[in-house]
Amino acid sequence: MDNPIEAKGLTRVFGDLVAVNSINLSINEGEVFGFLGPNGAGKSTAVRMLTTLLKPSGGSAKVAGYDVASEASMVRKKIGVALQDAAIDPLMTGNELLKLQAVLHGITRQDAKIRCPELLERVGLTAAGDKRVGTYSGGMRRRLDLALSLVHRPKVLFLDEPTTGLDPTSRVALWEEVRTLNKEIGTTVFLTTQYLEEADQLAQRIAIIDNGQIVREGSPAALKSDVGAPTLRVDVVDSDFEIAKQVMTELGEERPARKGRIAIGLTGGTRAITVVLKALEDQNIEVQHVELDEPSLDDVFADATGRRLEGGGDT
Amino acid sequence: MIRQPQAWAPTLFFPLLLAAVYSSQFSKAVSLPEFPYPDVTFLDFILPACVIQGVLFGSTNSATDLAGDIENAFMDRLLSSPVSRSSILIARLTSAFSYGLVQATILILVFFAFGAELSGGIRSALALILITSFLSMGVGSFLIAIALKTGSQEVVNSLFPVIFVFIFISSAFFPVELMDGWYGQIAEWNPLTWIIDWTRVITIEGFSWKVLLQAFSVIALISLAGIATSIRQLKRRLAMAS
């Protein structure tokens, strides 16, 4: 059985601009895959190619076992797509849109009668189903968009920046929904995002894309640990500062810290904290404050591109 | 203005298309009994009307721009700057006038190229240009009042058909003498019919100060009413802003 998404050397050129530059992807069945990158990195272009909305200029991709260029209509049957900006007709009601989507995917009227209310309930829009989408909030639109993309029980779900512009509460609610979908039904999810936290929270594996190229790929934990050891920061009373610093720098490389604080790179995982604290205790040093900072995805991004991601302060 | 060809290109294209089509479709109409000018071509007959029609269609542009400024709050910035209040109005009226001037001149030149004739020569041509540009300003002032009242480009644009109706139910494309019943009666009452008929006297029979004065007196009345309404709406908007 093929992987649900396979891309080899997938490339898209607009005039002189190489929007997506020869990317390779291999996404496993039942996985939530995060495609992380800043605005204009090529995320949407890649998704549009994978969802058959845009023809690749080079390379190839198979989605659900079918080629996106030569077997587009087969791909379309197998995938669900929730596009950026939730392109939803504001004059129609949620129910009407669901019914239209059902017809477009060849679902019989009898099936649609059961399926549509079921989906509305799933995304918590039963009460709003007969209201025009123009009256929906941003969060409601995204949830409807999600329901629309699920009408035909797709094998692979594409979510293009599903929470961009949403308030934190709606964002968390949508994450919960995606998690449930993935867990209960086993839908493979391909998610693009510019939010580090979103990728961190949802994705089992992520790829970081910058200037059309994939610069890092792996599980969030592995990517973070590749960047380096976490930072241990310790505050002590002033009189103990020099001794404490001596003790600690023997246990790990010194890292920059603010005045009155000692920071070292800590190898050996969380267990190593005990070693440091024990050593300080042996010297009779009173520890006032301890913190351990894992490298964030932002650090991963910075390490890969030399830049910080906008909104990196999220984590 | 030059940057937005889609705004003015149709206002040149449609009058020319209509003139071209009507002058060959209704060329035989001059032979109808009661046709007021049996000795001219139909092109000469509809020339002043086509110029006026093109200019009136264009007269929405200035008001649309104003409504756009109100929509995107450019107006508020203008009002908070030390620009004098009356100059806002004067600038729009001048723009409507000069717009008409340029457009009328272009249209007349094109008509000449296609063999139209003006019996009064250059004086008649100038009279036609002035009548249309002042008319453009007069009608424009009403549109500006509506732009100030509603602040909506959509509303101003939707007035386009109203202008169309005014032009159609007038002597623009056919003499009122040859229209039947109630339709002809309404056309006779339409001030646009008077202005077009007077303009026709000047372009077909020859230049006359008396007729020019008649035309200008009606245009002046329209303009005064329009400008007075605009001033009232501008004051209302200023009162709202403060």
Place this chain on the structure above:
Amino acid sequence: MTSLSSYWSNQWLITAAITKRGLLRMRRLPSLLIPSIIMPIFFVIAFSGSFSSVVQLDGYDTNKAVNWMAAWAILQGSAFSGLGGGGLTATDLENGFFDRLRAAPITPASLIAGLVGYSITRATLPTTAVLIVSFGVLDADMPGGILGFVIAYFTAIAIAAVMSLFVLGIVFKMKTLKSLAVAQVVMFSMMFLSVGQAPLEAIEGWLYHVAKYNPITHVIRMGRQGFLGDVTWAGTQPGLISIALLMAGAGIWARGCYRKVDI
């Protein structure tokens, strides 16, 4: 065999659903609809009123201007209704809804057919409105009887379908609402350069030759015959052939331009 027939019934359902969506939007956004009904009503009144005397000239074959102008107003209204599917598509392209349609497993033909279906359904409204005003207010005649009405409706729908395909092509190519202005200019020029307002006998100069070979001329003659006299095969056949050719041409054009949506 079953799968083939279910495929076709499926495509038909998709076409119907797209038509239905257009009509639903039209009902909810009357500002889209009202001008396309008011305008042809005004046309029949204005053309019949302004040019009430031209029917005295040779070639009109009627003594009332409304008998000549009603068909003209109906077909103008139909052409305008033909903008419906294109307008909807331009809106969808601008706000991204069109991607939703494209991401679904539907054929371009069923999508285009659905949009044409919307346009031609719309066209029946101005046609009916013009007929009501023509007979109720302007005292029009229909010597061609019931068949005259049938052929008038048929022609109205056919023009709406042709124009709709033509406009869709332009919208697929340009992908903006502004493209409708371009479509409108071309569309109305085609309509004006025909026997819409005057018979060939009355037209002189270059326009005579253009109108004579403009296929729209035959179509308008077909739709107008019931207002002037009996509906005959001789009066219908050239119109039918023209419509068939126009439909084929506009269909190929629209389908060809659809490829432009995939960049």
